Amino acid sequence: MRERMSIGARWDGGGQNARLRQAFDAGLIDFVEANYPVGSGPDCDPSMGIPVYVHSPANSVASPTGLNRHICEQVKAAATRFDSPWIGEHLCATGPEAQSRLGYIVNPILDPRLADVAVENARALQRYYGRPLALELGPQYQTVGEMPSEMHFLGDVARRADCHIVLDIAHYTASNRNLRRSEDYGLDALEPERIVELHLAGLRTGKDRRYWHDAHERLPDEGMVAMAKSLAQSLPNLRAITFEHEGKAPEADFFAFLTRLREELS
Amino acid sequence: MTPEEILFRPTSERPELGELIAVQTLYIKLLYCEATNAAYRASPTAVLDDCGLPASTATMLPRVESENHRAEMHGRRLLAARELLLEYPTLFATVVGADCDAAMVARQPFFSRFLSSADFFDPKRRLPHAFGIGEGYENVSAFFFWARANLEMDPQAKQALFEDFGRWLVKTAKCSAVPELQRHRRGAFFFRLDGRAMVVTGAGRVIEYAGVGDVASVLRAAGLTGLEDLEP
Numbered sequence: 001m002r003e004r005m006s007i008g009a010r011w012d013g014g015g016q017n018a019r020l021r022q023a024f025d026a027g028l029i030d031f032v033e034a035n036y037p038v039g040s041g042p043d044c045d046p047s048m049g050i051p052v053y054v055h056s057p058a059n060s061v062a063s064p065t066g067l068n069r070h071i072c073e074q075v076k077a078a079a080t081r082f083d084s085p086w087i088g089e090h091l092c093a094t095g096p097e098a099q100s101r102l103g104y105i106v107n108p109i110l111d112p113r114l115a116d117v118a119v120e121n122a123r124a125l126q127r128y129y130g131r132p133l134a135l136e137l138g139p140q141y142q143t144v145g146e147m148p149s150e151m152h153f154l155g156d157v158a159r160r161a162d163c164h165i166v167l168d169i170a171h172y173t174a175s176n177r178n179l180r181r182s183e184d185y186g187l188d189a190l191e192p193e194r195i196v197e198l199h200l201a202g203l204r205t206g207k208d209r210r211y212w213h214d215a216h217e218r219l220p221d222e223g224m225v226a227m228a229k230s231l232a233q234s235l236p237n238l239r240a241i242t243f244e245h246e247g248k249a250p251e252a253d254f255f256a257f258l259t260r261l262r263e264e265l266s
Numbered sequence: 267m268t269p270e271e272i273l274f275r276p277t278s279e280r281p282e283l284g285e286l287i288a289v290q291t292l293y294i295k296l297l298y299c300e301a302t303n304a305a306y307r308a309s310p311t312a313v314l315d316d317c318g319l320p321a322s323t324a325t326m327l328p329r330v331e332s333e334n335h336r337a338e339m340h341g342r343r344l345l346a347a348r349e350l351l352l353e354y355p356t357l358f359a360t361v362v363g364a365d366c367d368a369a370m371v372a373r374q375p376f377f378s379r380f381l382s383s384a385d386f387f388d389p390k391r392r393l394p395h396a397f398g399i400g401e402g403y404e405n406v407s408a409f410f411f412w413a414r415a416n417l418e419m420d421p422q423a424k425q426a427l428f429e430d431f432g433r434w435l436v437k438t439a440k441c442s443a444v445p446e447l448q449r450h451r452r453g454a455f456f457f458r459l460d461g462r463a464m465v466v467t468g469a470g471r472v473i474e475y476a477g478v479g480d481v482a483s484v485l486r487a488a489g490l491t492g493l494e495d496l497e498p
């Protein structure tokens with residue numbers, strides 16, 4: 001029999017501790033997923049006695065520049081401390097050098113040579129962490145390079161580096177809408193058994209009403225919820241769904257959506 | 267090879283990746299820098315040539331005139347503007363307008379000049395990040411160093427820039443375990459254009475310092491950071 005699906009919520013900082021604690025005590029979440037690195041103050045500990053899945057949006061896994069040793073050390077220490085079942089990492093570059101992030105992740109150039117580099121980095125990182133890596137894509141506004149899409153790039157790297165995949169449904173949906181693709185474009189480029197986790201968050205359009213962006217202050221729309229339900233049925237190794245909702249967003253939305261997730265997906 | 271040897275080896279030891287790194291550097295520049303976009307639109311081969319790249323690498327770079335590329339650039343400008351607006355509220359109220367939002371900041375010509383500058387692109391031209399991960403993970407200090415040298419400011423704007431940055435510096439120093447930042451915990455000082463010394467206290471208040479004589483030496487001896495000559 002397949003394991004019960006775990007439901008979690010993203011932790012971005014101490015401001016969310018009260019609502020996460022309450023959700024855990026009410027049986028609405030099984031874990032929090034924390035973005036590393038974090039600071040060293042008292043507000044910077046996501047554990048609160050709740051299991052922590054470790055995630056990092058700051059490592060340049062798909063970049064020929066190499067990675068930042070300090071970030072890798074902190075991610076590894078957190079994953080060891082919390083015995084994170086896998087470590088989520090973005091398949092991206094971050095800035096012009098190993099140590100840099102100009103503000104937001106940079107989607108990889110979809111080139112076979114860069115895929116080779118990403119495979120080498122992901123394999124090494126997985127060995128360095130001593131636990132599985134789960135690769136995630138950011139939202140796409142354009143594709144750059146000769147490979148058919150970022151989904152093909154992810155599928156290729158995950159297979160060759162033998163990694164898990166986090167499918168962020170909001171990022172994926174934003175990319176499909178921004179690139180005028182069908183809502184299920186490219187799923188067949190991923191090996192379904194590699195997907196262990198889904199991310200769910202809201203989306204919004206900009207003033208132009210044309211391009212879609214990640215919006216952690218909003219709830220996922222019905223299309224994204226339906227996709228999550230259908231994937232929860234079909235993916236053989238899916239073990240976790242993480243709701244990404246920022247601490248400033250309405251608390252009532254947070255609890256209502258988690259209740260719905262628990263009822264409909266767990 | 268150990269994982270560490272693969273992950274953390276300097277790029278100088280990977281000459282075979284030189285072209286890929288150069289293409290990626292140009293790609294990232296095209297995501298932010300209007301000047302590079304204009305040059306690339308006018309002559310892709312000239313820009314590629316300047317970067318030591320063959321014309322064939324154009325297939326690995328954005329179609330800079332496309333609506334999608336412009337949309338991605340716009341989103342990135344907005345994120346960068348939002349980060350700065352949070353920490354420079356007084357400065358932007360002074361130089362952009364009282365109720366300005368991130369979209370208004372993002373439209374300013376000076377903001378474009380910052381995003382096109384070496385201060386923005388070079389991770390070393392910043393202070394170390396509060397989390398102990400090195401330089402290159404925030405734009406607040408990069409903007410200060412750029413604006414101090416390049417932004418035309420009247421007396422009010424200069425005071426606003428130094429006040430906002432001083433408050434951020436003290437606040438950041440207080441929540442960080444990084445020694446290079448901790449030394450700014452006690453406060454900072456700067457001189458207004460009329461010569462008066464202003465102190466940003468450890469509590470983040472800005473007050474005029476009434477002392478006379480070699481004020482800078484006195485304040486430095488008290489453990490305060492001089493913002494006029496602070497360097498990355």
Ligand SMILES: [Fe+2]
Binds near residue numbers: 136168199244
């Ligand atoms: Fe995500």
